[in-house]
Amino acid sequence: MAARKLAITGGRVIDPAQRIDRVADVLISNGKIDEVTAGSTGRTLGDYEQIDASGKIVSPGFVDLHTHLRDPGQEWKETIVTGTRAAAYGGFTTICAMPNTEPVQDSAAVVDDVVRRATADGLIRVLPIGAISIGQQGKQLAPMGELADSGVIGFSDDGNPVVDANLMRQALSYSVELGLPIINHAEDKKIGAGGVMSAGTVATRLGLAGVPSEAETTMVVRDLHLADLTRARMHIPHISTVGSLDALRSAKESGIDVTAEVTPHHLTLNDEWVYGLKGKVPASVGSEAYDTNTKVNPPLRNRADVDALIDALSEGLIDIIATDHAPHAATDKVCTYNEAAHGINVLETAFSSVFQLVDTGKISVVRLIESLTVGPAAILQKNLGSLKKGSDADVVVIDPGSKWIVNPEEFASKSVNTPLTGVELAGRVLTTIYQGDIVFDLSDVVASGGVKQ
Amino acid sequence: MPNPTTGVGNKPTGESVEQIANGDSSEVLLPPRQHLLDLDDLSADEINDLLDSAEGMLEIASRDNRKTPGLRGKTIITMFFENSTRTRVSFEQAGKILGADVINVTASASSVSKGESLLNTVKTLQAMQIDALVVRHPHSGAPYFISNHTDASVVNAGDGTHSHPTQSLLDLFTIRNNIGDMTGKKIAIVGDVLYSRVARSNILGFQKMGAEVTVSCPNTLIPDEWSLGSTLGDETGFGGLKLARNVDEAVDSADVVMALRIQQERQDAGHLPSLREYSDRWGINAKRMALANSGALLMHPGPMNEGVEISSEVAHGAQSVVEEQVRNGVAIRMAVLYTLCASGKSARIGNSDSNSGDEA
Numbered sequence: 026m027a028a029r030k031l032a033i034t035g036g037r038v039i040d041p042a043q044r045i046d047r048v049a050d051v052l053i054s055n056g057k058i059d060e061v062t063a064g065s066t067g068r069t070l071g072d073y074e075q076i077d078a079s080g081k082i083v084s085p086g087f088v089d090l091h092t093h094l095r096d097p098g099q100e101w102k103e104t105i106v107t108g109t110r111a112a113a114y115g116g117f118t119t120i121c122a123m124p125n126t127e128p129v130q131d132s133a134a135v136v137d138d139v140v141r142r143a144t145a146d147g148l149i150r151v152l153p154i155g156a157i158s159i160g161q162q163g164k165q166l167a168p169m170g171e172l173a174d175s176g177v178i179g180f181s182d183d184g185n186p187v188v189d190a191n192l193m194r195q196a197l198s199y200s201v202e203l204g205l206p207i208i209n210h211a212e213d214k215k216i217g218a219g220g221v222m223s224a225g226t227v228a229t230r231l232g233l234a235g236v237p238s239e240a241e242t243t244m245v246v247r248d249l250h251l252a253d254l255t256r257a258r259m260h261i262p263h264i265s266t267v268g269s270l271d272a273l274r275s276a277k278e279s280g281i282d283v284t285a286e287v288t289p290h291h292l293t294l295n296d297e298w299v300y301g302l303k304g305k306v307p308a309s310v311g312s313e314a315y316d317t318n319t320k321v322n323p324p325l326r327n328r329a330d331v332d333a334l335i336d337a338l339s340e341g342l343i344d345i346i347a348t349d350h351a352p353h354a355a356t357d358k359v360c361t362y363n364e365a366a367h368g369i370n371v372l373e374t375a376f377s378s379v380f381q382l383v384d385t386g387k388i389s390v391v392r393l394i395e396s397l398t399v400g401p402a403a404i405l406q407k408n409l410g411s412l413k414k415g416s417d418a419d420v421v422v423i424d425p426g427s428k429w430i431v432n433p434e435e436f437a438s439k440s441v442n443t444p445l446t447g448v449e450l451a452g453r454v455l456t457t458i459y460q461g462d463i464v465f466d467l468s469d470v471v472a473s474g475g476v477k478q
Numbered sequence: 479m480p481n482p483t484t485g486v487g488n489k490p491t492g493e494s495v496e497q498i499a500n501g502d503s504s505e506v507l508l509p510p511r512q513h514l515l516d517l518d519d520l521s522a523d524e525i526n527d528l529l530d531s532a533e534g535m536l537e538i539a540s541r542d543n544r545k546t547p548g549l550r551g552k553t554i555i556t557m558f559f560e561n562s563t564r565t566r567v568s569f570e571q572a573g574k575i576l577g578a579d580v581i582n583v584t585a586s587a588s589s590v591s592k593g594e595s596l597l598n599t600v601k602t603l604q605a606m607q608i609d610a611l612v613v614r615h616p617h618s619g620a621p622y623f624i625s626n627h628t629d630a631s632v633v634n635a636g637d638g639t640h641s642h643p644t645q646s647l648l649d650l651f652t653i654r655n656n657i658g659d660m661t662g663k664k665i666a667i668v669g670d671v672l673y674s675r676v677a678r679s680n681i682l683g684f685q686k687m688g689a690e691v692t693v694s695c696p697n698t699l700i701p702d703e704w705s706l707g708s709t710l711g712d713e714t715g716f717g718g719l720k721l722a723r724n725v726d727e728a729v730d731s732a733d734v735v736m737a738l739r740i741q742q743e744r745q746d747a748g749h750l751p752s753l754r755e756y757s758d759r760w761g762i763n764a765k766r767m768a769l770a771n772s773g774a775l776l777m778h779p780g781p782m783n784e785g786v787e788i789s790s791e792v793a794h795g796a797q798s799v800v801e802e803q804v805r806n807g808v809a810i811r812m813a814v815l816y817t818l819c820a821s822g823k824s825a826r827i828g829n830s831d832s833n834s835g836d837e838a
Contacts, residue, residue: 225703226713226715228701229714229715231619231640232675232678233619233639233640235701237702309516309518310518310622311519312515312626314619360597360623361618361619364596
């Protein structure tokens, strides 16, 4: 833990947990937040090492409820080391690791191994998510109590929906005593079986089998009814359809204990990106089409869904942003669209891509930061995501004006699977501080000529 | 308007049958099109140029001695990842008539069956200095993917449920040879539109040539966003396509009736109660052909399920041009291969459309 004293001075400090939005200094010592000053005096602060943040945004470190570290089991795609570094580069100081590893995180032994290695090798905090069922097979409940004792923050079979409604019911019911949310990937895979992108005009033109929105919506509706029955906590991952939003609204209004996350890509990209022209619609399909880096589950939806998701995040119906960071190797993406793996590499573009919505006035920067900090921390029920005195000094400094062009070859992540290659974004993460230590500093990275390992 | 940079017919159609037969392809006026992936980026003029070229090819293919040196010294590989009789054989025959060396690769008898990736298969073939790759693949977009990783010309011989441009061209050729100008003609396509690459390419091709296209099929076999009884808007990419409420409405006063193959697996997947019911409600038979214009053409891309989507009586009747379609397939594929391959390889490598970079 850092013993040094750090002062981040003159920045616009946004800490939604404390309703702070003012120019101030953030003072750190012994890895903890000492104080967010009433204002910034511009003075030099004695024995503090100083980071000049004037003109910048200073926020609590981001918290990601949905990350795939691929470790153990698929270390050629990502490891705890590269994944936590990618997180730090994206401004995240806490990430929650999905259990779809090999072996699956369905026992204390596997979870303990991930926690131990993340503590030793990780650049930032890793919180594990346990499986709902043994082997994510949807047959028998995983030892949820044992997993809770090992520190999991919730339960999910990740990409495998819990198909059996009774097993879902029992998982929800069993989790009540543990106080942890059930996170079910809602998708009825029978509807639109074989679908590889969202159903609609683009899928029809490209001749790709489409998954209708109802594949998600119908299971979200089922799950909400089961959460009502069991009075359990439920968290909806990567919500993506208008129908799911309608169900979420009605569930929240009737008092069901439910939260929901949306990914940066579902907020900013639509199915037209599958044409491979960064969202432009071509008169004729060209060889850039079938961009496998747009293949993700749930699939990129249509414009109406995207607009509704933005509105829902803005008003707070959707609680938080989570990345669903899903690194994949080149062999998983340099292939036909049908063969390609689902998933987008998100951690290092997450903030900047959603910041486009701030620049276009569709969401406030305060709400954006809230949805990446105190929002997810509240779901975790942990003292994270704020700059409260005495809390861990997890801080990120962002330059709202700095433009950058996405080049995944410069990612800290081991993989490069993003559809944003070549896209210009603003709102760049400059510095990430975890427990008082600088774990990412853009100028150092640039000076050292990149990070890819 | 022909696209000046990728125009199909600009070069070869300037040549006579005799020039092709003599192997004289010196008159290269414009950079040639590199690939044929679908019809959506071809203009009506370009399509007409290809059909004109096919006229000459048809004449060559009908000769007693049909070997010509037009593509002598060129290597064409047909790479079929799905079973096919007519398409693969007609490409092979087309290449051979034009004097090219044609090598057939099938997935089951190649390293693909050992797990070699499509990318590595293409790179392997590319290393052998080939001029054209004719690709049939069960995945939509596979030829587009391949075209990004080879300098060779890529010809789409059917990709998944997306497109089948040479089938569409041979259908256009067959219609033109029988009824001439297609402008304002009514064409009914009856069958599985959702899964049919032939339907998609033909809708694009027929509309491009000025025909009015109507489709009819069970509501389970059109995309969800389409509605029976409506006309599609331009935003769909198939603007003007009419979706008939029933088959009689589609066939009524048609100049061309095209039946599409219906597969057992549609019944198995729940799209249809039974093939028997399909045959009853959408099968093309003499009674339904009587609703079409007298002299209307009956087409089928093959292979036919006689007694299901088409009755034997009409399949082999006076209005059927099914066998002519197959014959024309060779001429069309000759025209396509000649158009793409006749110029030197060096011309292609400098083409800005060429992109062999490995995108991540």
